[in-house]
Amino acid sequence: MATRLAGALSELPGVTVTQEVQANAVFAILPRHLIEAVRAQHRFYDWNRDTGEVRLMCSFDTQPEHVDALVASVRRELEAAA
Secondary structure (H helix, E strand, C coil): CCHHHHHHHHHCCCCCEECCCCEEEEEECHHHHHHHHHHHCCCCCEHHHHEEEEEEECCCCCCCCHHHHHHHHHHHHHHHHH
């Protein structure tokens, strides 16, 4: 699921996946102005607040619809900010 998440996020404008996915973590830079709005809908961690890099974790029970919902939230916030 982490690979699915990284792939979908990397297709969004303004989002940069910063590390190769090796296990269950995805590191990505999100536009800082939308981080809190997305965080209100999904739980994730700040990795570097100065750059807007976050750490997104998948687990053994992460389902495709969970990944799709997070990506949809980021997309909605990007569109709302445009």
